[in-house]
Amino acid sequence: MDSQTLDRIRSNDHRTLSRVITQIESNSRIPDSFFESLHAYSNNALRIGITGPPGAGKSTLTDQLIQLILDDNKSVGVLAVDPTSPFSGGALLGDRVRMNHFLFNEDVFIRSMASHGDLGGLAHKAQEVGDILSASGKDIIIYETVGVGQGEHEVAEAVDMTIVILVPESGDEIQLMKAGLIEIADVFVVNKSDRDGADRLVQSLKNILHTFTQKGKLEPPVFSTSADRKEGVVELYIGLNNFQKVMEDAGVIEQKQINRHRKRVFDLVKDRLISKFWSQKKIDQLEESIRNLNKTSASPHELAQLLIEEQS
Ligand SMILES: Nc1nc2c(ncn2[C@@H]2O[C@H](COP(=O)(O)OP(=O)(O)O)[C@@H](O)[C@H]2O)c(=O)[nH]1
Ligand SMILES: [Mg+2]
Incomplete structure (x- = not known):
């Protein structure tokens, strides 16, 4: 790692971002001095995790959010983390094709990362990639993770706000509670609102959250979208901005950052x-x-x- 690397990252050179992220992904030893210098620039972006079952519409929604972020004069880095695939690319290739229209936009950086079976290392890799994207000047970092077990919990540790995407087919409330999604979600989105059962799921989620949110904790808002029809997505974007303020005022985001810092040490x-x-x-x-x-x-x-x- 030469001394110009950090300068290149800070000047938003996407090729350098890619190269360094590949090093992090493949566990290459990066000198401490690099992360020490990076630290001063690593804390400016809002980190959002988007998780949910395969096929729920995470990539479709992310694609829409990217456009809204750009319209809002902000820049965004997207890291698609696939904890199920030992190979890079693979399952996520379709996502990259879908988001291809942002390919030459320097305000959008999209990358996928495989866990190489090393789930335990996912949280810190996701952190380090977030630090790098933040240093490149991205205002918002989105992590898309398939929620199938442990991976989304690892990623939830690395972000300021976790959005759980569900669809009417996701199953009943009891299954949701068993899956532990309620513990990690700051915000819920019921996508595919064009399908039967969406309204019922929104309503029952709201009821559960109202009943089970502990005293002193923020009750997660529930949004309803139809991502591929672009319905409810603007409302979601505005709602996320508002809820970010609520989380900040309640000290929740700062607390998450402190917890992250401690855990990293x-x-x-x-x-x-x-x-x-x-x-x-x-x-x-x-x-x-x-x-x-x-x-x-x-x-x-x-x-x-x-x-x-x-x-x-
Ligand atoms: N009916 C319906 N289909 C959707 C909606 N959003 C996404 N899809 C479709 O669901 C499939 C999976 O979407 P994708 O974004 O790849 O899901 P991911 O696996 O969660 O990233 C695709 O065929 C999308 O076109 C929606 O709101 N309604
Ligand atoms: Mg996807």
Whole structure:
């Protein structure tokens, strides 16, 4: 990583953005000094996560939101994170084709990122990419993630506002609560409002949220859209701006940022201590002690304690 990289990022050079994001995606070691200098420029963008079941209309809606953001004289970075695909591109290729009309617009940067099966690392990768997009001057960063399990929780950790997209086919309220989506959502969107059952879902979501939102927490608003017909999307954009203010005034966004900062420090310390600990000597020592399980009398707990106590 040469010293000009940060300058290029800050001058919104999309090729450099791509190159650095590829390095983050593939776990290449990027020097601390780079992130130290990046930090001062990494906190200006609003980070929004958009999650929901496959086919709910996340990409269609994101595409519409990009246009509204541009109309609002703002710039946007989009990171499509696919926790289900071990390969880059793949499932998300269709999305990229759909958003192709923004290809030569320097106020829009769109990238997909695969998790390479490393779900645990997704939160910090999403963070780092967000820092880079923020340093390039993007006002808003959107993360599109398929909500199928763990991935959306990882991404929710990296954003200021999580939008959960549902469709009338998403299932009943009980399933939603089981899926844990209510815990991570700041905002709900019921998309495909052109389909049967949409109004009922909006109503029952509102009821649940009203009943189950804890005291002192903000009750998530529920919006209704038909993304491919461009219905309700302007109202959603205005509603998101308003709710951002509500979240800011309530200190929710600042609290999320503080939590992120703390967690990043915790994670970095953990990673560094672990990699420092496992010297070749320690690895050999462990292998030596467990080579023949029949003869190994020490329990895993004893061995761990021995390895930790011994000077490296
Ligand atoms: N009927 C209907 N179809 C929609 C709507 N929004 C998106 N779709 C369609 O649903 C499919 C999946 O949309 P996509 O944006 O790729 O979903 P994603 O997997 O959540 O990103 C596409 O064929 C869209 O054209 C909508 O509001 N109503
Ligand atoms: Mg999509």
